[in-house]
Amino acid sequence: MKVLVSHPTLNANSKNLINGLLKEQQLFKLFTSIAIFPGQILYKLGNNPKLKDLKRRSLDTAWQPYTRSKSFFEFGRLLTSKFKLDFLITHEKGFFCIDRIYQKHDNWVANTLAKAKKQGLSGVYAYEDGALSTFIEAKQLGLYCIYDLPIGYWKSSRSLMQKEFIINPDWSSTLTGFNDSSKKLNKKDQELALADIIFVASSFTKKTLEEYSGDLAEIKVIPYGFPEVTAEKKYPPLVNRKLKVLFIGGLSQRKGLSYLFEAVEGLQDKVELTIVGQKAVPNCASLNRALEKHKWIPSLSHDQVLACMREHDVFVFPSLFEGFGLVITEAMSQGIPVITTDRTAGPDLIKDGEDGWIVPAGSSKALKEVITKILEKPELVEKFGLAAQNKAKTRPWSVYGKEMADALSSLSFIKNWDKWI
Template identity: 30%
Template sequence: MKVLTISHMYPSTFNEVSGIFVHEQVKALKEKGVKVKVVSPVPWTPFPINKVSKKWERYSMIPEFTNWDGIKVWYPRYLTFPKALFFASSGKRMYWGIKNLVKKLYRDFKFDLIHAHVALPDGYAAMELAQDLDIPFVVTIHGADLYITIKKNTECLYTLKQVFKRADRIILVSHELKKILSNYFEVSDKLLVIGNGIPINKIYTCKDNADSSNNKNKGLMLLSASYLIERKGIDYNLRALSKLINKYPELRYIIAGDGVEKNKLQELAKELGVYERVEFIGMLSHDDVLKYMSEADIFSLPSWNEAFGVVYIEAMACGKPVIGCEGEGLEDFVRNFETGLLVKPKDVDSLAEAMDFLLSNPDKAKEIGERGRKLVLDNYTWEKNAEKTIRVYQEVLDDVR
């Protein structure tokens, strides 16, 4: 079986953790015998914008081809506008930017189907290419299509409808996303839920680190790892922390990640009087994030519009109790007071109560962490994700034969 993966979210020299979940899936598919090549379209904008903005200049420095862990990855350019202007047509522009490369790869590689990640722009480009090559295509929805793109304008809504109508299968990473998509489009016969995963070797490494951690002598650690953007709810963690510092004088809060909200969060920490308890440690490698997880007592990320949340299962794999919000994709695996704690979104009191419960009941917190770890081991490895994904591929290919 030969597959072409199209995903603008993929590790590159610009960002080695971007789309790491897509890369991990591709590696797992390869280990199962699937032959996979990857096309990761890179946004391109003309002069002088590409020189004015550091972000756009760094995009231009990404090589056109590289090899990640034995996976061949091409990075063709496609025309993009700043601030997501004209986003509804981004799929068409991606198609025009990558079609010659993809058709050349098809002549050499003869892939059986295309697997795109996100419907717009990647899914739209895959849809047009699949028609050109007379092969099927599958699209995985990770959240942005249904939380953001669908609400932009009617043109985006129409474009998504096209992609979903013509896709041979639509994979969603959580049942919450399936529910949202079903409310908008009549495509229930194509929908499947396949959760993300983490690499099995890193699960064991993480647990070994946790077992040998010296953190017990360093006080209590609360941890978050995410982009520092509003919807991740880091400010709510800070406000909850301010309610607990007198009761837990040894409690410290480690924030891994970077983003546009960093300065605002630092100022908030000062205003709340918790700045001395908080460490902003910046963007880390994936391995370093897992190391911090192995040392933490609680992982808390009270975010909203969370389609799945790989970071939660990573923390759970380390045997840590996690805190997230009700009504999000993580409800597939975070079962309240069983494998983690769920709180009301944007509710400081609910969040502080959850933290207080775990901190004041370490034995129960450990039990919750161990149950969460077992759930991840049994259901959320990339090996299991690959097995389910291959079954989808086979069904699609059987349908078109």
């Protein structure tokens, strides 16, 4: 099968999908917004400290023959953000908002499909919020519509998060995921309805789709890969010092933050909690008060994140609704045992009580019980940390890429088999 991959902004999982398709000679084209390759003027401009973000958009030179890009709106969004012109990126309405970028990109890809089919295209692989026009055109042309849902289904999200308004009203202002218009939500449902197969990265994400009201295509769970294990973690004895606990992520109640703060309350003489991430909103009094009690770092580069992980004993990710949680795999790859919830990819990656811990979402009591257990048996940090890192070695990103390519190849076989019979 020859697959066109459509993703306006690219991320770790989409890049490793492309690597897998390239290796198996299944990539037809990559359509994205900004594509910068070594040797180009934009790449060289990235050497300027003020323009260093450009380097983050650089791609492997092996991709260059397959890559098509249209960058006007995405460059506009990046510059608008840099100069704090927030009215231009207002949710769903701003001229350079992320919704417009996805819509423009989707329409562009759709308009290329007729010609691409004549050149051997078999299917299109598109992501949530950027697939509708592409899928409508693909259906008319008889192309496979392959959908990627990176986070749980929106109805499930609203159902679960609505409970937090009642349980933790003081944190409700940080729940910003209720701003999508009915038009946007309907578009998500239309994309799902048109898909011939749906890929998700966790069993939890698949479960959330049970709230979809219509019939869906096959839902296939293929977890993302782990970063390469390159650093050896040192485990200093927990003697005459506090247990160093780390959280990294957006600072909102969707990440279960109030439960983490409750879990360490009363343990300040034994536990040092570090929070890394940017506030979802600036003026949540409960969040601000909690951050004053602990060490807060607003942002770190990716390399700094990995180094920060290695400096801590335990990583806690108490999310209430997460499609995957790449920080889980990052922490495990650094030899850090992870405590996370049953609403992340944790159950797909961690064997509870052997290389990490899975707790019920929304339970500060369960979090505290695990932290207390570690304090009572500090040798668990090294034992579980080494086990976590060993697991990371068994599933590098290349495994994800290969599994995705194999799954897409099987689609082609099924399609051809249907023709033969």
